[in-house]
Every structure is written in structure tokens, then in C-alpha cells.
Amino acid sequence: MRDAPIVFIAAFIAGGMNAIAGGGTLISFPALLWLGRHPILANATNTVALLPGSLAGAFGFRHELKRIRHWLLILLWPSLVGGFLGSYVLLHTPERMFRGIIPYLLLFATILLMIGPQLQRWLPRSTTSISARRWAALVFFQLLVGFYGGYFGAGIGILMLAALELMGLTDIHQMNGLKNVLAFTINGIAALYFIRSGAVLWGDVLWMAIGALAGGYASAAIARRVDRIWVRRTVVAIGFLVAFRSFFH
Numbered sequence: 676m677r678d679a680p681i682v683f684i685a686a687f688i689a690g691g692m693n694a695i696a697g698g699g700t701l702i703s704f705p706a707l708l709w710l711g712r713h714p715i716l717a718n719a720t721n722t723v724a725l726l727p728g729s730l731a732g733a734f735g736f737r738h739e740l741k742r743i744r745h746w747l748l749i750l751l752w753p754s755l756v757g758g759f760l761g762s763y764v765l766l767h768t769p770e771r772m773f774r775g776i777i778p779y780l781l782l783f784a785t786i787l788l789m790i791g792p793q794l795q796r797w798l799p800r801s802t803t804s805i806s807a808r809r810w811a812a813l814v815f816f817q818l819l820v821g822f823y824g825g826y827f828g829a830g831i832g833i834l835m836l837a838a839l840e841l842m843g844l845t846d847i848h849q850m851n852g853l854k855n856v857l858a859f860t861i862n863g864i865a866a867l868y869f870i871r872s873g874a875v876l877w878g879d880v881l882w883m884a885i886g887a888l889a890g891g892y893a894s895a896a897i898a899r900r901v902d903r904i905w906v907r908r909t910v911v912a913i914g915f916l917v918a919f920r921s922f923f924h
Contacts, residue, residue, distance in 0.1 A: 678710050679882045686883035690728050690890025698788045698910040699725065700829035701781065703883065705917045712876060714773050715765060719869035720876045722762075722828060724883030726866050728891050729859040740852045743844070747853060749810065750817045754860040757821020762865035765826045766872055778921040784829030785914030813838060817857070824861035825868075832858055 685706035689699030700721060707717035740747060765773070816838050824831040835854045844850050869875050 678879075681706060681710060682879050682882045683886040686724060686886030687890035687893075689725065690887030691893060692910055693725070693728055693887075693891065698784070698829065698914060699887070700827075701784060701788070701910060701914040701917060703887075704829070705781070705921070707879065708777075708921075712879070713770065714777060715768065715770060716874055716876055718765065718773075718827065719762075719865075719874040720879050720883070722862055723866045723869055723875050724880045725887050726859070726862050727884055728887045729855065729862050740849070740856065743849050743853060746839075746844075747856060749814065750853070750857055751860060753814050753818035754821045754824075754857045755864050757818040757823075758825040758861035758864040759868060761822040761825020761827075761861075762868040763825075764822075766869070766874055778918055780827045780829070781914060781918035781921060784827070785911055785918055787830035787833045788914060789911045821861045824858065825865040828862065828865075831861065 685703045689703035691699075692702060693699035703725065704717060704721045707721060708714060712720070768776075817835070820831050820834050820838075823834075832854050835857060836850055839850045839853060844853075
């Protein structure tokens with residue numbers, strides 16, 4: 676496969692970005708488009724290929740989840756339902772329509788990555804016990820996040836962290852643990868549907884999965900030498916460049 680080196684390098688960078696600052700899809704998905712892949716198949720392939728990295732991230736916070744298991748049980752079901760609905764709608768979206776939506780999806784994900792830290796600071800935290808109405812709002816919001824994640828996925832971690840902080844969670848490790856498990860749930864159910872529907876380019880998946888895992892592993896050493904903020908700003912700049920370019924493609 677002559678495209679293997681490009682696919683591997685893009686996934687390697689994406690895996691490292693996801694581990695350090697997020698936004699890896701802004702690298703790997705456009706790379707597949709640049710290589711001429713069908714956009715819907717490229718999106719589905721990207722979801723499946725990056726899934727092992729999500730699993731590794733979820734496993735790393737398993738101990739923190741013990742104290743907030745009830746949060747996981749409540750938010751797991753809207754994640755599953757939303758992820759499945761999003762993936763179903765994706766595979767039933769006409770290619771021409773999806774091509775028209777791609778620039779807006781990339782732009783939305785880039786803006787999310789850019790304002791993520793500020794968004795969490797702007798939102799007021801819940802300082803009292805959570806009412807049934809707030810729980811219902813959180814479940815509905817998670818359903819929407821799941822749908823978006825199953826359909827495209829870039830930036831769902833930022834959305835979930837903002838919602839969890841709004842609900843009163845303050846332990847960043849617990850929040851990251853919950854976010855990673857729910858992201859794996861959303862991507863996992865979407866990946867299963869994509870695989871069952873034959874919408875995955877397996878030649879790309881193999882190289883991307885290896886590259887993403889290698890990038891995630893290497894990021895542990897890189898993160899100690901590189902400023903996280905600088906990495907985020909670099910991904911944001913690339914995201915805006917790719918998004919605006921796609922408007923005129």
C-alpha cells in the first residue's frame with residue numbers, strides 16, 4: 676500500500692495530539708480526504724482506527740471512576756443511543772451533502788478546541804445538590820454529544836468536560852476518566868455499526884491504529900518537553916487552515 680507512510684504519520688500525529696491536547700481528528704481525517712478517500716468512509720475509518728487510543732485513555736483512569744460510578748451508569752445509555760444514531764445518520768447521508776457539511780464540522784471542532792479551556796472557566800458550577808431537572812438536562816445534552824460523536828466526533832471531550840464542570844464535578848482526574856469512558860462508548864458503538872455496515876477501509880485502519888497507538892505512547896515523553904498550550908495552538912491553527920481550505924475545495 677503506497678499510501679501507508681502518509682496514513683501512519685497522520686495517525687501518529689493524531690494519536691499524540693489526542694493524548695496531549697486533543698484535536699487529533701483535525702489531522703487524521705483531512706489526511707484521508709487528501710489521499711482521495713470517500714469522505715463518509717474516511718470518517719468511519721478514522722473512528723475505528725482511533726478507537727484503541729480511546730480505550731487506552733479510559734483504562735488509564737479506571738481507579739478514579741470508582742467514586743463516581745453512578746455518573747457513569749446514568750450517562751452511559753445516552754452515549755450509546757446517541758453514538759448509534761449519529762453513526763446511522765452518517766451512513767445514510769448523501770455523499771454530496773456530507774462533503775458540503777465537512778468544512779462546518781471542521782470549523783466547529785477547531786473552535787471547540789480553541790475555546791475549550793475558557794468555556795470551562797466561564798460556566799458557573801453547581802454548588803448545591805443536583806436536581807432531577809439538571810440530571811435530565813445533562814442526560815439530554817449527553818445524547819446530543821453522543822449523536823455528534825457518532826456522526827463526526829472531533830471535540831466531544833471538550834463538550835463533556837464543560838458539561839461535567841457545570842454540574843459540579845471538580846476533580847479533573849475523575850472528569851477525564853468519565854470523559855474518556857463515555858468517548859470510548861460513543862466511538863465504540865459507532866465503530867461497531869460502521870464495521871457491520873462494511874464502511875471501513877481496513878488497509879487504512881491497520882496503519883492508522885498502529886500509528887495512533889505509537890503517537891499516544893510517544894506523547895508521554897514529548898509532553899514533558901513541549902508546552903501543552905503551544906500544542907493546542909498549533910492544532911487550532913492547522914484546524915482553521917484545513918477548515919477554510921475545505922470551503923473552497
